[in-house]
Amino acid sequence: MRKTLLASVAAMAAVPVLAACTQNATDGATSKSGDARALTVTSDAKACTLSAVKAPAGTLTFDVTNTGSDVTEFYLLGEDGLRIVGEVENIGPNLTKKLTVNAPAGKYVTACKPGMVGAGIRAVFTVEPSGEKVKVDASEQELVDQAVKNYRAYVQDQSAQLLEKTKQFVDLYQAGKDADARALYPVAREHWERIETVAESFGDLDPKTDAREADVDFAAGEKWTGWHAIEKDLWPARAKGYTAFTPAQRTTYGDDLVANVTELNKRIQATGEGALSYPIDAIANGSRGLLEEVAKGKVTGEEEFWSRTDLWDFQANVDGARVAFEGVKPILDTKDPALAKQLAARFADLQKLLDSHRKGDGFVTYDQLGKDDVDALAAAVNALAEPLSHLTAAVVS
Known part of the structure; x- marks a missing residue:
């Protein structure tokens, strides 16, 4: 079988979205930067702390800083905790990487993966209606690339x-x-x-x-x-x-x-x-x-x-x-x-x-x-x- 066909029959029971007992976000309603769609994430071995637990629908940015000693990853997942909406990988200690996603209103799950293993440190994240119509301006090829x-x-x-x-x-x-x-x-x-x-x-x-x-x-x-x-x-x-x-x-x-x-x-x-x-x-x-x-x-x-x-x-x-x-x-x-x-x-x-x-x-x-x-x-x-x-x-x- 050709390798391009290895996923032709691929992909999943629901898992608990709260898979960790450590704090994952602050209680603040909006980002500390003043831009409600610009969020910061701090990841270490025990916590995944977001600057806000919710944001208005639209283009969101997550600046992810690794303050731990292991390489980490950050994911924005669908409400089921399975579907990946966006992710940034291989964030080394003391480094920052940015994730930009176009997110309509709904419930999501955030996850940091210190050491890049396991289900990660997870919590619910809410995208609220903003009164603006969230448009996908990407070309079809960009949509295909993102899906892949x-x-x-x-x-x-x-x-x-x-x-x-x-x-x-x-x-x-x-x-x-x-x-x-x-x-x-x-x-x-x-x-x-x-x-x-x-x-x-x-x-x-x-x-x-x-x-x-x-x-x-x-x-x-x-x-x-x-x-x-x-x-x-x-x-x-x-x-x-x-x-x-x-x-x-x-x-x-x-x-x-x-x-x-x-x-x-x-x-x-x-x-x-x-x-x-x-x-x-x-x-x-x-x-x-x-x-x-x-x-x-x-x-x-x-x-x-x-x-x-x-x-x-x-x-x-x-x-x-x-x-x-x-x-x-x-x-x-x-x-x-x-x-x-x-x-x-x-x-x-x-x-x-x-x-x-x-x-x-x-x-x-x-x-x-x-x-x-x-x-x-x-x-x-x-x-x-x-x-x-x-x-x-x-x-x-």
Whole structure:
């Protein structure tokens, strides 16, 4: 598969937007500079302090100063904490970089990433109606370039978080802390599912990492490794005559999973020659591809056969499809605004239905769904799939 196609089926369950306990902004309503759209950000190891928690809609600037000892990054994210609106990277100690974004009214999330790892220090940021119509004056090529840049950053961010959570999960599993490992399992896998079709495009890594038992040809000598082999060991109740892994086997399977996810992250983070590329048609196709993943395995309950945590995967795939769609939406708005409006509404309908099955920070298990619940989810997926199938053609026309 050509590298330009590696993202053609790519992109995401919602994550808490307040992912840190440190202060992220002052209580001031406007910037100290007197220009309500000109904000300052100070980042260090423990805090991400903004000069204001809100600004009027329009062109915003964030002057980001790193007062810490590690290289940092700053992101302005959509309300879901997933979609990247704008970002500045590689801000070294004692340096300042500027982010300029055109932001309509709405809720956003700011994030500093000291050390450029993890979810970062996050808080809600509000863009208020200004009485001015926010116009996008960029050319179509500029919109395309921005969509590609943001999507690449999104995939790289999810990959890095996948590696971090996988290491935590494996540490718990190898230490025999099964209850904690079970709790983290669906949370860690969200990051995989958000970029599942990018990950799947690496034909050597995907079967080692995400193969289900039914996908493995044991008669041909194939070995079953990865997430789902460990899943079965943690949730053996549905497996007749199952023999639990020994501590040595846990070490082997856990180390193998970390090694493969580490290699995946290395390839996704690569720059220069050999780096992944994300053409605009691939991003649009990725939205459709992730919804197909939902229809193929998540809505049917086949993906997480042992743990029954399919709805976490369902949500992550849907969010991935939505993030990819929202990335190209500024282009679609100029070409087919009716389709853009229809897709936004269908995504909202599906999300509302998914939210009805939430429990605490996650979801009910798949075996708690009735036939009517599954049929309703399938119908909502199908209702979204039809207009989504027109997205790529509309964007590249």
